[in-house]
Amino acid sequence: MYKRMTILTVLVAMGCVATRSLNSLSRPQHRLGVTHGRLADCPDRPNCVSSTASRPSQQLPPIPLTTSPPSAMEILASVVKANPRSRIVTQSDHYLHAEFRSRILGFVDDVEFLVDENNSVIQFRSASRVGYSDLGVNRRRMNELRDQVTVAQQQAR
Template sequence: MIRSLIIASLATLYWQPPMPISAEKLLPPCPSTPNCVSSEATRASQRVPTVPFTDAPAAALARAKVALLAEPRTTLTAERDGYLHAECKSFLFRFVDDVDIVVDPIAQVYHFRSASRVGASDLGVNRKRLARIAARLASRQALPSTTSK
């Protein structure tokens, strides 16, 4: 009985229901809790800026992948045409945050979303993470060259 309760409790910590994405939006919406930031958020307090790119979309995605994986304790869990999803674990308690990056070839910008799976507050961790990734992309710091030699 107790063992089943513990297993069920742990499962709810790590299970996240699928989030539908509408035709107008590239990323799942942020919940009402302050532990999510997105370039497509409707609340100003949750919004982060996009980052422009001039590369071909495939090269922009490759640069985004390098910038994302430069974050500590980050595992890429999905990669498809113009989209990356990763899980970032906190150092001490190993809480999981989901990070999404979309390469928008029409607007030529990166769209971002970072959200905690559990809890209500993240102490600004998701915003800081996206700021670091955006800074890497904007400065092209430590990212592969997109020009051939």
């Protein structure tokens, strides 16, 4: 019995290490960036949310833009950096792409922000790279980030 438990424990540990290693090598399965002034729409999977999603189940309200675009980009960058297991991949005058990793298995989610001056909002999109459902992780994260950015913009005024 003890030998079986030891073997099972080793196999589970090896599976976790292999999964984490493969997740670190994963590439986005969806288009990233800005096309014609918009972020890409979410794929037909529940592990994506966006302020510009065409499907109601994937929609969240955008972040109000209450500071200048340069100030908003600074705030976005500082809020993202303050979150554990996150890193900024790309940042320009109006666009930011970050990666967020899950705590245990290191699953990667791509998070994008686009400062939309014409509509005085910050559009966003958050999508998991692998799997089908994320059990609401992207929705919770984006609600939290929206709240953090909104408060930081109010404090910056």
